[in-house]
Amino acid sequence: MNWSRKWINPVLDKEFRLRMRTPRAMLSVMLYILALGFIAMGFIYMTMYLNNNNGGTQQFNSGMSQMMFYVLSFSQLLMIAFMAPALTAGVISSEREKQTLSMLLTTQQSSMTIILSKLLSSLSFMALIVIATLPVYSIVFLYGGISPRQIISLFLFYLFIMLLLGSLGVMFSTIFKRTIISIIVTYSVGIFIFLITGLLYLFLSSMWQQIYSGAITPPSFSWVGFILGLNPAGAMLSLFEPEISKSVFHMNGSSMNTDAPIQLWVEFALVYTVVIIGSLWISIRSIRPVRRRKKHKIMSQEKIMEPSDNIIN
Amino acid sequence: MIEISNLSKRYGNFDALKDINLTISKGTVFGFVGPNGAGKSTTMSILATLVLPSSGTARVGGYEVTEYPKEVRKKIGYMPDFFGVYDQLKTIEYLHFYGASYNIPRSEREKLIPQLLDLVNLSDKSDSYVDSLSRGMKQRLCLARCLVHDPEVLILDEPASGLDPRARIEMREILKELKLMGKTIIISSHILPELAEMVDEIGVIEHGVMVAQGKVSDIQNRLRVKKILHIRTMERQEELTAFLRDEAFVSGVLSDNTGVHVHFSGGEEEQASLLQQMISLGYPVLSFNEAQTNLEDVFLEITKGGLGQ
Numbered sequence: 001m002n003w004s005r006k007w008i009n010p011v012l013d014k015e016f017r018l019r020m021r022t023p024r025a026m027l028s029v030m031l032y033i034l035a036l037g038f039i040a041m042g043f044i045y046m047t048m049y050l051n052n053n054n055g056g057t058q059q060f061n062s063g064m065s066q067m068m069f070y071v072l073s074f075s076q077l078l079m080i081a082f083m084a085p086a087l088t089a090g091v092i093s094s095e096r097e098k099q100t101l102s103m104l105l106t107t108q109q110s111s112m113t114i115i116l117s118k119l120l121s122s123l124s125f126m127a128l129i130v131i132a133t134l135p136v137y138s139i140v141f142l143y144g145g146i147s148p149r150q151i152i153s154l155f156l157f158y159l160f161i162m163l164l165l166g167s168l169g170v171m172f173s174t175i176f177k178r179t180i181i182s183i184i185v186t187y188s189v190g191i192f193i194f195l196i197t198g199l200l201y202l203f204l205s206s207m208w209q210q211i212y213s214g215a216i217t218p219p220s221f222s223w224v225g226f227i228l229g230l231n232p233a234g235a236m237l238s239l240f241e242p243e244i245s246k247s248v249f250h251m252n253g254s255s256m257n258t259d260a261p262i263q264l265w266v267e268f269a270l271v272y273t274v275v276i277i278g279s280l281w282i283s284i285r286s287i288r289p290v291r292r293r294k295k296h297k298i299m300s301q302e303k304i305m306e307p308s309d310n311i312i313n
Numbered sequence: 314m315i316e317i318s319n320l321s322k323r324y325g326n327f328d329a330l331k332d333i334n335l336t337i338s339k340g341t342v343f344g345f346v347g348p349n350g351a352g353k354s355t356t357m358s359i360l361a362t363l364v365l366p367s368s369g370t371a372r373v374g375g376y377e378v379t380e381y382p383k384e385v386r387k388k389i390g391y392m393p394d395f396f397g398v399y400d401q402l403k404t405i406e407y408l409h410f411y412g413a414s415y416n417i418p419r420s421e422r423e424k425l426i427p428q429l430l431d432l433v434n435l436s437d438k439s440d441s442y443v444d445s446l447s448r449g450m451k452q453r454l455c456l457a458r459c460l461v462h463d464p465e466v467l468i469l470d471e472p473a474s475g476l477d478p479r480a481r482i483e484m485r486e487i488l489k490e491l492k493l494m495g496k497t498i499i500i501s502s503h504i505l506p507e508l509a510e511m512v513d514e515i516g517v518i519e520h521g522v523m524v525a526q527g528k529v530s531d532i533q534n535r536l537r538v539k540k541i542l543h544i545r546t547m548e549r550q551e552e553l554t555a556f557l558r559d560e561a562f563v564s565g566v567l568s569d570n571t572g573v574h575v576h577f578s579g580g581e582e583e584q585a586s587l588l589q590q591m592i593s594l595g596y597p598v599l600s601f602n603e604a605q606t607n608l609e610d611v612f613l614e615i616t617k618g619g620l621g622q
Contacts, residue, residue: 010413014399021401098397103458106361106391107414108383288382289365 011104011114015121025125032079032129036136039075043068044139065143070240072137073154076130077161077232081194084162085186087126088169090179091118092287097179105288115283119163119170126162130155153239157265161232164272165190167279174283197231205248225249225260229267238264314339314466314497315360320369322355322521329355331521332369337499337514339465342492344512345501352521353501354394357470360499361391373466387415390459394470394501398451400444404435407443407454408461415462422461429457433487449480456487467491469500485511541604542584545572547597556594560587572600 008016019025047064092115095101104114140146168189172182204224225248228234238245245260317335321328330352337343345353358364359371362382370377376384399407405426412422430436433453438446446454452472459467472488473481489511491498502508508515516526525532546553554568562579577584588601 010410013413014402014410017406018399018401099393099395100397100399102358102361102363102393103391103396103411103455104414105363106386106389107411108386108416108462109414289363 011117029129036133040136043071062143062145065140066145069140069146084165085169087122088166089173089183089186092173093179093182111284111287119166123162130158167276171279171283174286201228229264235265235268316372318370321367323367328521333523340495341513342498344508344515346515347518351518354470357468388465390464390467392455392459392469398443402443405439411458412461433457449476467496467498540577542575542577544601545599553596
């Protein structure tokens with residue numbers, strides 16, 4: 001038995017085939033790399049030619065390379081935020097719309113296998129696209145300023161974001177019958193995570209600073225920092241600049257010698273791991289209306305089911 | 314093989330099924346008959362572990378569907394009334410996918426799938442993409458999919474719907490073969506005459522209530538569905554017509570150049586007695602036969618629309 005037969009279950013195998021057989025897959029990869037490539041080239045052009053007051057060209061140094069890395073990273077984060085819901089928010093509802101779900105549910109594949117395989121196949125495709133952008137990042141390496149460790153941690157962070165948005169997409173796809181509704185809800189939650197948390201942080205931190213700007217002894221700790229820990233951009237920034245975490249928890253320059261209670265990216269990972277697990281649990285519970293009863297219930301077999309027993313484990 | 318007891322399904326205020334009771338023994342081909350929205354598909358979906366009943370029990374092969382869904386799924390092959398296919402898969406890949414989904418080892422599938430394709434007459438389409446198949450072919454492919462794990466029970470919801478006459482005949486022939494293979498089959502169809510040829514028993518359902526269940530002939534007798542007797546005599550046809558009009562169980566008599574047509578609601582004994590009387594009175598009877606009533610007549614007789622009102 002070769003490894004693929006052992007590790008790739010039928011649902012995953014089918015998903016891989018279906019996804020990669022359409023020209024859309026290759027087109028998506030190509031357009032994605034092109035978009036990121038244009039951003040990189042655009043940044044280089046702007047820093048070398050447009051930002052030069054002397055009229056000539058400016059040398060592209062390691063500092064600029066680091067700045068380009070940040071620009072690419074945030075651009076990619078935004079692109080993942082757009083791509084992940086589109087790839088995952090229809091995985092179950094589209095099967096329902098195409099009328100293939102009922103047949104899949106009468107096979108021996110467990111609910112967990114179906115949900116995780118669907119998610120994994122979407123994640124694999126997203127990972128393929130993101131890894132395909134590595135050559136664009138190689139421009140950064142040419143000029144230095146970024147370590148391979150930072151690149152690896154960035155890509156792991158991307159994987160986590162994909163997992164988060166993917167799990168939410170799969171959950172809404174399982175709950176809602178129509179793909180369009182599932183996509184809208186997933187994007188709405190995505191906007192909340194990416195935008196609302198950031199805006200909330202900015203609003204509350206400015207309020208905090210206003211309140212304590214004239215104080216002789218400003219408080220040594222600000223809980224507002226926890227809100228930025230829920231924002232992917234904030235968490236990503238703390239990966240590159242760990243000092244950020246310290247500054248968001250200790251505003252007005254107070255107690256800057258004290259460590260942050262938690263790194264923003266750690267808070268982000270902890271909170272959203274719970275969200276991921278919860279989303280997958282709900283998806284697995286919701287996909288099949290009829291599930292095996294718990295052991296103690298099987299003992300009393302002849303019991304007539306009540307409508308409240310709607311989901312049986 | 315299948316036991317349904319006091320099965321009910323309620324969607325909000327709407328009762329899709331009301332206390333259905335049904336028993337189907339092994340090897341039986343059971344025809345599920347009823348108008349659209351009567352509850353056929355709901356019953357089949359419950360048996361296929363896709364819908365949770367509100368109350369009551371349903372067992373397949375001894376396993377209660379809500380308690381042992383995985384075991385039930387092993388025993389059944391389910392074909393829904395509307396289904397889609399994975400267009401980007403080839404026919405052979407489609408069957409491999411479902412075979413693997415039933416945990417059938419690849420070596421077994423390699424032998425099994427050509428046989429299934431042969432059974433449903435799709436051997437020459439094994440490398441074609443599923444989306445290139447006609448509707449009839451997709452229907453047959455779906456039937457092959459149902460059989461991939463050799464289930465004991467086949468639950469076929471309107472398997473012939475939307476097919477042209479030729480495709481319907483092909484489907485019927487395949488079902489006959491499956492019957493010979495000893496499968497227990499529950500089949501619903503709105504094309505009743507086609508069912509009549511192959512079903513052992515029928516169940517008539519209307520407004521979620523099982524109106525009648527049993528052998529077609531038994532139901533016909535029990536319901537005293539009006540028969541049409543066709544009688545030919547050598548002579549004295551007018552006189553015979555007058556005689557028949559006054560007889561019990563006769564609701565109408567029509568005389569034409571082909572003979573006398575009698576609407577008769579009696580059973581077999583009354584029918585034999587009528588013939589005996591005619592002969593004792595000296596009518597020169599050439600032929601005395603019953604025009605066959607079919608499943609459609611039974612269905613129409615039972616579902617007069619009086620239920621649920």
